[in-house]
Amino acid sequence: MRRRDLVARVGLYTVLGAGLLVVVGPFLWAVLSSMKPEAEIRRIPATWWPEVFTLDNYRELLSRLDFPQAFANSAIVAVLTTLGNLAFCSLLGYALAKLRFPGRRALFLVVLGTLMVPSMVTFVPQFVLVSNLGLVNSYGGLILPFLATPFGVFLMRQYLLSIPDELIEAARVDGAGELRIFARIVLPLCGPALATLTILTFLASWNNFLWPLVVATTEDKYTLPVALALYSVGQNRIEYGLVLAGAVAVLLPVVIVFVLLQRHFLRGIATTGLK
Amino acid sequence: MTTHRRLGTAAVLVAALVLGACGRDSGGGEDAAQPVSEGKASGEITVWAMGTEGEKLGAFAQDFMAENPDAKVNVTAVPWDAAHQKIASAIAGKQTPDVSMLGTTWMGEFAKTGALDPTPDGSIEKGAFFPGAWDTTVVDDTSYGVPWYVETRLIYYRKDLAAKAGVTAPTTWDELKSFATAMRDKGGAKWGMNLQPGGTGSWQSFMPFAWSNGGNLTDGDAFTLDSPQVTEALAYYQSFFKDKLSPPTDLSLQGALEQSFINGTLGAFISGPWHVGLLTEQGGAGFKDKFAVAPMPRKQSATSFVGGSNLAVFKDGKNRDGAWKFVSWLSRPEVQIKWYQAVSDLPAVQGAWNDSTLSGDPFLATFGEQLKDAKSPPAIPTWEQVAAVIDGEVEKVAKSNADPAGAAKTMQQRATGIGTGV
Amino acid sequence: MATATAPAKAPAEANATAGARPPYRLRQGLAGWAFATPFTVLFLLFMALPVVASLVMSLTDLRSTDLRTPLAVEFVGLDNYARLLDDTQFRRAALNTAIFVVVGVPLTIAAGLAAASALNSGLVKFRTLFRVGFYLPVVTSIVALAVVWRFLLDPEAGLINNALRAVGVTGPNWLGDPNLALPSIIVMAVWRNFGFLMVIFLAGLQAIPAELYESSRLDGAGRWAQFRYITVPMLRPTLLFGGVVTSIGYLQLFEEPLVMTRGGPLDSTLSVSYHIYNQFGFGNYGYAAAVSYVLFAAIVGLSVLQFRLLGSRD
Known part of the structure; x- marks a missing residue:
């Protein structure tokens, strides 16, 4: 019973965590990118962490x-x-x-x-x-x-x-x-x-x-x-x-x-x- | 039967209640321009302008107020997004300002509502403006405003790739084709030349080719979209996609156009003056030396598209004379140059281009030259719908290899079904 | 098993004889209208009246050029509705919208219900984090999301295709391929909207008495059995609400194609609402209103179906 509970719990957290990553990941990129210069936001492939950090926007x-x-x-x-x-x-x-x-x-x-x-x-x-x-x-x-x-x-x-x-x-x-x-x-x-x-x-x-x-x-x-x-x-x-x-x-x-x-x-x- | 009639009456009553009781009004076309009073402007003048223009115009108008101490200009900045909807609603609710900036392709529709005041004679000189720009104000032979600023489309190309490919800027249709081929085959670009493959606004990319081939959108009240000239231009346009010189997906839709051009996968594209700034910002140091602009290539003519914005005065405004005085002040060559210096809007008044601020810049000088041969679609109320038809058929020609003659015929049929609405 | 949704059995009769107070039925009728009046007054003026006016509009040839003189238009009866039959773009838009709804609504409900049940299960720590996280896409403006999606979906260098390349697969042009554009839009919509349903369902789950779960656990019911026989039946009014509201929203699919594809390529993501938006933009107000009411009829039809399937006997 305890073992089953543990498995259920690990499974649940894995699924929820993955979901969170999929949902929040893009969002996090948006927040980080709001602190990049325009040229860096538009660059393809995009950067995650701002190379140039700015609050100019x-x-x-x-x-x-x-x-x-x-x-x-x-x-x-x-x-x-x-x-x-x-x-x-x-x-x-x-x-x-x-x-x-x-x-x-x-x-x-x-x-x-x-x-x-x-x-x-x-x-x-x-x-x-x-x-x-x-x-x-x-x-x-x-x-x-x-x-x-x-x-x-x-x-x-x-x-x-x-x-x-x-x-x-x-x-x-x-x-x-x-x-x-x-x-x-x-x-x-x-x-x-x-x-x-x-x-x-x-x-x-x-x-x-x-x-x-x-x-x-x-x-x-x-x-x-x-x-x-x-x-x-x-x-x-x-x-x-x-x-x-x-x-x-x-x-x-x-x-x-x-x-x-x-x-x-x-x-x-x-x-x-x-x- | 009686229930029907009663329902009908009830419906009209509700409509009257909601929409407000309004008498019939003469639409566009029967308007006669009234003269503007002599002397200085006075009273409050409310102005709507979009985006940056709206942001800067208020401070810019200080000079006008210094010249006209009894006048007060109040500018409201309006976001471009949904500006058309805002103005349409304001006309319906009779809540228009005295003056508003309007997109050049909106003129037919708004003039036809009867909301715009015809341009008065005297204070505003038609010949002072670029003819293509002036035409955007003319609805059914009456002018309803003045061009404020203009833009036109040129070919942007990578100088370094062109040098590598051993080609110079194309001047004819044949040269454009071989130029794009060389940019791809020898210059190292994946795509030689971007042409918009359909989608919203692709008529602006296609029509210059039709115009340069002697084609036209209308002849009098009739559309002429299936003329041999338009069909031939469609076939020419299509050949860039058939020969894999142009990308079949719309790069501009997802903001990939500039990046492709900067990283060299795209050799050339057609766009307006704003791209000089965009490319310089995004390309980094030194990129400004790597690209140049060239006029549209010649067939029968070398015609481009002219866009920009107009200024119009509303009949439901409260200060018509003051409004026209302000508009006429903004149309002075020296004010147009100052306005260019403030927001980089290209002057619609030809005289302003003699100033060294504009003629001294190689990019701008080319735009100025192209403006002398640049056209706009006729100012008809149904234009947006006709434009969407053209966009749709251009997309079929570019992406699904549709027969140009068939596409031209469909354009003509559907445009005729829509009518000019004048 | 009695459910909380069952209406009380004829309370009116039971109380009808209760002494000196005004008759029960009258008292409740008065109270009902007293409670309903504030809303109804505002509603009639600001909602119902414009709706009626727009319905009238759909029977006229009103164009944007008539906006200043709207009473000078002609009544054309049902001509606008008849025109719809010949509108090939409308048919394409209707098909796209139907596919979007049929696939998208169940997916969104499933995702929202799964998230809500998981977060309500009592197992989870950091609930606030998950709730806020899953709700973020709902509150973010579509223009900002468009910037993000572009970075994810770019065919050359987007995050998704880069990941696919890492495992040796060449990713497609998600929004540029007429066969993939609509499925991509569906995934975006589910991603963006399931958090909304999660919030609704979380509220609904709270209304289920914990005792029901406890007694069923004593009876030896597993988690799945509890979900199947307690959660789903008890959640019926909320599920109905979520289904109807999501269907209403999805049948009016508009923002995603507007910012991502402009209805293209080759009309493959053109929706009915986008078509209406275009028609308003073209100035065909009467026709656009007629298309709107056809869409309205579809929404009503789908809602009635859902009320039949999920509604109480109310």
């Missing part, structure tokens, strides 16, 4: 862009979008999963259907709408269209379906109001799903490029990906050094959010006292 980004402003814009938009989604999507997700109300099925189908509409097709109508509402070049225009997303509702509903009804029924029998049940019983059970939704929404908002590019008409409203694209991709040439340095700069906050939240995946029903 980062320095150039910082000096040519209003980095703090773009970072602040991205943070404001991503945080508010995420908070909105957490609130609105968990409310509706709960209602769809656990409450019987007229039109429930239709509402779910409409929301789910919208999730399936290719986003390219709604782009121009959405922009014209935002423009008619006078929201061009405002935080409202950057945030409002993403505040309530079908994706979040679908995620929350599917997760909540797997929470036993008995818990909620018991609280109802005790006379608790629906809002109280939601806040005191349902939400604490949703840790993993809310953590997932936070990461995915934050990431989507943080990386969003086309919408903020079109809605922001002055540079002081540019988000980070938009500002970073300004000088890395030209009419006839791409600056790989700036692309990679920009990618690393954009990535860091998302990785931090992920590391902070990932331990919530560990907490779930197992630790919420459900027997």
